[in-house]
Amino acid sequence: MxxxxxxxxxxxxxxxxxxxxxxxxxEPTPYTGKVNPSPNYMIQDHYFQSGDLHCHGWLYLPLPNSTEDASSSNNNNNEKLPVVIMASGFGEQKDFFGFDVYAEEFVSRGFAVFLFDYRNFGASKGHPRNLVSPKRHVQDWQSAIDYITTATINKSNNNNSNGTITVDSQRIGLWGMSFGGGHVLTVASQRQNDTRIVGVVAQAPFLKTSAxxxxxxxxxxxxxxxxxxxxxxxxxxxxxxxxxxxxxxxxxxxxxxxxxxxxxxxxxxxxxxxxxxxxxxxxxxxPTRGLLELKFYCPMESVRQNPPRIPVFLVSGTRDAVCPSHVIEQVHQLLPQSQVITRNASHLEIMGPDHAPQVGQKMANFFEDCFR
Incomplete structure (x- = not known):
């Protein structure tokens, strides 16, 4: 028997x-590079270690005279640039439409932008593909912060560089959307005493599974x-x-x-x-194993136990059934230095052309204040 x-x-x-x-x-298709048609910024490929795998990121760097206000605190000629670190949401990756809109807005203000893929996604390594693992995602965020704030960066993509620049490790901003929005709040809670992180943007953040x-x-x-x-x-x-x-x-x-x-x-x-x-x-x-881990992941609880003591910019949608606005309001009440804006949008619409450009400008203004 x-x-x-x-x-x-x-x-x-x-x-x-x-x-x-x-x-x-x-099997993932080979990565062949990103086309960068803009005369105002360059995009570099970077791989960094996270766990036992390598994750891939695009580093956006402003070029001299690419912004009108070249004399501001975010001067493109400055050898130390503040950086906004970005990653995507549930099952997504950095080449999906919408992320470039925000990245381009930030780099136009003179910030460096590091937009990366979680392991098992995009140009990052790992199998099975598209494995959604909150624990690993948060570890990837931690690794991305440690990597980009210590990396020596050539001014150009070739070996004939005219010199190097560095990211200002004392001016770090975190940006996350949806699942990534929950991750940045979790990371900020875990790094509550890390004074290098000066601001967080969480757009339509995932906060708890039940919601x-x-x-x-x-x-x-x-x-x-x-x-x-x-x-x-x-x-x-x-x-x-x-x-x-x-x-x-x-x-x-x-x-x-x-x-x-x-x-x-x-x-x-x-x-x-x-x-x-x-x-x-x-x-x-x-892979469905990710659902088992998801049940026990709660950024809301991380915020409640260790509320970040830095400015936080929250974005919610009135018609968002995935990450409801009333739950985001609860997080707003827990964070003394937070602000929230609400758009008449669903979860998907808020990343679309009717909202992203205007919201991106508000986010960039927020980061400018944080980086001063």
Whole structure:
């Protein structure tokens, strides 16, 4: 009898029978570099160690005379530049549309910008691809801060550099959107005594699982939640055994087993925010083991226990069902040096062209005040 139980469990792990999941990873496409058409700034490739893997980042550097106010405190000729460190949200990566809008606004003010991908995403290393792991993401943030504030940076992308510049390690800003917004608040809480970090921007931040999954849990029902749990356990077991992952869509439509169920319209908008050729050959899929870790991740609790004592700029959307505005308001009340702006937008819309340019200017103004 015991033998049959073992066989049944082995089959359940090795051959998931749920029609909503599939088994398999994908090999990332080779990274060939980023085209930089702007005469006002350069973009450099940087790899940094995080855990046992290398993450990839784009370093935006302003060029001399690329801003009108070259005599300001953020002078582009200054050999020490304040830096804004940026990363993406849940299942996303730095080449998705929207992040460049903010990065270009910041670099136009004379800041260096370090926009990086978490491990297993984009041009960063690691398998299985698109593994969402809050613990590893936060570690990647910590590693990115330590790397960029100690790196020696050539003024050009070639070996005929005219010299080097450094990032001002005493003027660091953190910027995160959605899942990344929760990460920057977590990191700021963990580094509460790190005086180098002088400001944080959290746009539509993920703060606690219950707030982000309340509506989706009702739509899934008990059966749907059981299927997700089973898929997560199967993937965790397969990962432990070194087998290919169990994956489901990151964003899917109602009735589909997905990390985040959505409407066809929102799914279309989500996919429209991505370039045709995605870094690493990104696909709309993620290993389900990440759901098990997500359940215990709560940036709200980190803020409550160790509220950052630095300026924090919060952005919320009135129609955001993923990261509700009333939960962001709760964080605002916990942070004595925080401010919040609210836009008439959904979670996806707030990164779109109707909001990003105006919001980006307000964020840049915020960082300018922090960097003074």
């Amino acid at each position: 015991l033998t049959w139980v073992v066989v049944a469990l082995a089959i359940l792990v090795l051959v998931p029978l749920d029609p909503g999941v599939r088994v398999g990873d994908f 982000s999954t309340k509506k989706s849990s009702k739509k899934r029902g008990k059966l749907g939640k059981f299927r997700l749990l089973l898929a997560g356990l199967q993937d965790a077991a397969r990962g432990y055994m070194g087998l290919p992952p169990v994956v489901i869509p990151i964003l899917g439509i109602k009735g589909q087993l997905a990390m985040m169920p959505s409407t066809p319209k929102n799914l279309e908008a989500y996919l429209a925010q991505q370039p045709t050729l995605k870094l690493g050959g990104w696909r709309n899929q993620a």
